[in-house]
Amino acid sequence: MNDNDLRQLFDDYRPTPGGDVEFLEELQRRLDAVECIHSMQKAQRRRNMVALVLAAAAGCVAGSIAALVSPRLANLFILNASDMAANTMTFVSWICAGAVSLVVTLAAYDLCRMFVAGKLKRMVGGVI
Amino acid sequence: MDKSGFADLVKGCQGELRRFLTALCCGNRELADDLAQDACVKAYLACHTLRDESKFLAWLLRIAYFSFISSKRAQVAATDIADAHNLTSDERSDDSFRYQALHLALARLGAKERSAILLHYMQGYNVKEIAELTGQSSDAVKQQLSRGRSHLKTMLENER
Numbered sequence: 001m002n003d004n005d006l007r008q009l010f011d012d013y014r015p016t017p018g019g020d021v022e023f024l025e026e027l028q029r030r031l032d033a034v035e036c037i038h039s040m041q042k043a044q045r046r047r048n049m050v051a052l053v054l055a056a057a058a059g060c061v062a063g064s065i066a067a068l069v070s071p072r073l074a075n076l077f078i079l080n081a082s083d084m085a086a087n088t089m090t091f092v093s094w095i096c097a098g099a100v101s102l103v104v105t106l107a108a109y110d111l112c113r114m115f116v117a118g119k120l121k122r123m124v125g126g127v128i
Numbered sequence: 129m130d131k132s133g134f135a136d137l138v139k140g141c142q143g144e145l146r147r148f149l150t151a152l153c154c155g156n157r158e159l160a161d162d163l164a165q166d167a168c169v170k171a172y173l174a175c176h177t178l179r180d181e182s183k184f185l186a187w188l189l190r191i192a193y194f195s196f197i198s199s200k201r202a203q204v205a206a207t208d209i210a211d212a213h214n215l216t217s218d219e220r221s222d223d224s225f226r227y228q229a230l231h232l233a234l235a236r237l238g239a240k241e242r243s244a245i246l247l248h249y250m251q252g253y254n255v256k257e258i259a260e261l262t263g264q265s266s267d268a269v270k271q272q273l274s275r276g277r278s279h280l281k282t283m284l285e286n287e288r
Contacts (some may be wrong), residue, residue, distance in 0.1 A: 001159065010250040015150045015227060018161055024139060030169050031131050077243070 051112030059105030066097035129175045133200060138168055141185040145192060151246050152196055155231040167192035178245065190261045193243055199241045203285075233283040241276035244269055 070093035176273035247253045259266045
């Protein structure tokens with residue numbers, strides 16, 4: 001058996017494949033599934049971005065309000081206090097302002113994510 | 129490339145792809161079709177990296193080859209021989225009987241030798257092209273071809 005015999009052997013190798021139509025239909029189904037997952041991922045990324053932006057905006061607003069309010073609140077407590085106590089109260093009020101804006105930001109992000117999850121569930125329910 | 133464009137390209141070369149994979153899987157058509165589907169989905173996910181559509185078949189064969197190699201890692205070597213034997217007694221397909229000797233001989237080759245032999249003798253690629261396609265050096269491909277060829281000849285002559 002020489003090289004040409006081997007080549008001839010493989011030239012003659014024509015296995016009857018399974019149905020072309022079935023193969024292409026199955027492929028089409030898989031490609032549809034891939035497209036569906038892609039569109040879901042894209043929608044989720046977009047909504048996550050919206051949630052992030054909304055949470056940042058909520059955090060900014062809450063932080064600004066807290067920053068405006070906290071010196072006035074601190075003043076209520078430090079009218080007759082010593083300098084050291086006054087400084088401490090100011091410091092604590094700023095910490096509180098920061099904490100409030102952080103909590104508001106995280107809560108806004110979680111709320112937006114919950115909203116997104118609801119939307120996604122409806123979307124998946126609609127597709128499958 | 130959109131989904132319908134990709135499906136058209138696959139339609140044009142799915143016969144070649146499945147024939148190659150059927151030989152690679154020693155006549156196991158179910159496994160071959162499964163690998164072909166897997167390769168097509170991987171190709172679709174990566175189709176933005178394909179620059180020259182005229183080389184689509186070579187690109188698809190490369191993906192199919194790597195799918196086959198990674199599927200082989202999970203299998204024991206004896207499976208192919210068992211598959212080839214099982215298929216010969218399977219009455220679903222006349223091919224199993226017709227190509228019994230070839231499938232058994234291929235099953236006794238290593239996965240890489242078998243791939244090199246099929247790419248060279250069945251698909252008509254030269255050593256350099258096979259080296260590019262399989263990500264190996266030309267010397268390694270030459271060695272696989274030479275070893276595979278001599279094993280195949282011995283086994284097929286013994287069958288006669």
